[in-house]
Amino acid sequence: MLTPPPLSLYVHIPWCVRKCPYCDFNSHENKTGGALPFQAYVDALLADLDFDLPLVWGRTVHSVFFGGGTPSLMPPEFIERFLQGASARLRFAPGCEITLETNPGTAEHGRFELYRAAGVNRLSFGIQSFDDGCLQRLGRIHDSAEAEAAVKLAQDAGLDNLNLDLMYALPQQSLAMAERDLERAFALQPAHVSHYQLTLEPNTLFAARPPSGIPDEDNSWDMQEHCQALLSAAGYGQYEVSAYARPGRQCTHNLNYWRYGDYLGIGAGAHGKLTLGAEQAVLRRWKHKHPATFLAHAGSDAALGGDERIPSERRPFEFMLNALRLVEGFSVAEFEARTGLALAAIEAPLQAAYTAGWLDRTGERIRPTELGRRFTNDVVALFLDD
CATH class of the missing domain: 3.20.20.70 (Aldolase class I)
Structure with a gap:
């Protein structure tokens, strides 16, 4: 949830x-x-x-x-x-x-x-x-x-x-x-x-x-x-x-940001990411980039560059794109609360990362290893939804 x-x-x-x-x-x-x-x-x-x-x-x-x-x-x-x-x-x-x-x-x-x-x-x-x-x-x-x-x-x-x-x-x-x-x-x-x-x-x-x-x-x-x-x-x-x-x-x-928290993005070209609890959805919203356009339309739909609800299958990639930048990594509870998914949903890429020596799990916390931090992009790519 x-x-x-x-x-x-x-x-x-x-x-x-x-x-x-x-x-x-x-x-x-x-x-x-x-x-x-x-x-x-x-x-x-x-x-x-x-x-x-x-x-x-x-x-x-x-x-x-x-x-x-x-x-x-x-x-x-x-x-x-x-x-x-x-x-x-x-x-x-x-x-x-x-x-x-x-x-x-x-x-x-x-x-x-x-x-x-x-x-x-x-x-x-x-x-x-x-x-x-x-x-x-x-x-x-x-x-x-x-x-x-x-x-x-x-x-x-x-x-x-x-x-x-x-x-x-x-x-x-x-x-x-x-x-x-x-x-x-x-x-x-x-x-x-x-x-x-x-x-x-x-x-x-x-x-x-x-x-x-x-x-x-x-x-x-x-x-x-x-x-x-x-x-x-x-x-x-x-x-x-x-x-x-x-x-x-x-x-x-x-x-x-790196813990896949929420943020309102205000201003020309600003991006935001919000968890909508009632809808059980993750929303990304961004504003028009050009200052003149933003100034003319701020406060209305016309100022929006776009809205997107992130499908559940893409959330693991987004989460890892941020969390694996951190030395502390993430806890199982954080992953499940921020994505709304059970850890079992990413068991296959996790096992591939453990085998490669890129991630390490101790108890409920999963961290990138020193090798994994060197190859962050490769680790994150494992979680792309094909």
């Missing part, structure tokens, strides 16, 4: 200063450099939330995540207005984690105090690298000095729950350069580090025109293993494929 899991709220801010050549997210350059319609966009976000509210009556929100785009382009007063409106419509859990993705190139002195006053209690900085050459090749709008200054400004403002995003296997990056990136990150003492490999996603500039000097598979794997050891030695425990945290500082919002 499907049991509604914890609920999160994802809020998409679609604008950025400049589209990065590796980015495949729904982000739109502010090409004119003029004022963005934040007042109207907050109105649209609240209308969008009102439209989705009947799907989550009575449920508590455990985390809020402002993603993008570049959410830190939105001034604090608009973040505050949205949060006030959202908390008037939904019950926020005590100590609700509220994250704002932040581009160091948009940080301004004094603004972090205002974001904190607005209710933001966690920042995720898109650093990517502390090497100025790498940053230029990635098309970032900040340099390493601006990155360090932005993090210190946030800390001075009393925000200590900080994530730093770093990438490795960058164009013309060596193992020593990847190590120096982590050393500079450690010096800033963040609570959390996201460390992930550059990938050439379809429909990006890098996919159409790959940059030179990208490390090959063997060198990329060497970087990953070496950096994992450095992160562990510095006190950052790996709890997901690319996520490392100090004790007690794992990201509540992302953990909910």
Whole structure:
């Protein structure tokens, strides 16, 4: 039987200063450099939330995540207005984690105090690298000095729950350069580090025109293993494929995704996933991607990009696609509650994974092995419904 899991709220801010050549997210350059319609966009976000509210009556929100785009382009007063409106419509859990993705190139002195006053209690900085050459090749709008200054400004403002995003296997990056990136990150003492490999996603500039000097598979794997050891030695425990945290500082919002939890997706191009207990159904819903279309139709059916009820035979794949990214894996009870299926429904692929040495079961908990974490895509593919 499907049991509604914890609920999160994802809020998409679609604008950025400049589209990065590796980015495949729904982000739109502010090409004119003029004022963005934040007042109207907050109105649209609240209308969008009102439209989705009947799907989550009575449920508590455990985390809020402002993603993008570049959410830190939105001034604090608009973040505050949205949060006030959202908390008037939904019950926020005590100590609700509220994250704002932040581009160091948009940080301004004094603004972090205002974001904190607005209710933001966690920042995720898109650093990517502390090497100025790498940053230029990635098309970032900040340099390493601006990155360090932005993090210190946030800390001075009393925000200590900080994530730093770093990438490795960058164009013309060596193992020593990847190590120096982590050393500079450690010096800033963040609570959390996201460390992930550059990938050439379809429909990006890098996919159409790959940059030179990208490390090959063997060198990329060497970087990953070496950096994992450095992160562990510095006190950052790996709890997901690319996520490392100090004790007690794992990201509540992302953990909910990976545990196949529920989330409302609000804003242009936002995706949501909801468990409908009365219908015993899992619903995926997404909104129109273009900001102008979303602004024109928010709060109505016309703002929907689509709705889909996930058939029961596809739920094991969706569940594993998330849960097998976690070092902790999942419990039998979690699988059955989140998918509405008995574990027996996936006995054959589970046995294949045990035999290959990709998964291990201890009591009621099933975890990916070290080998399984290296071949996550292969493990997950076992659970595809043919």
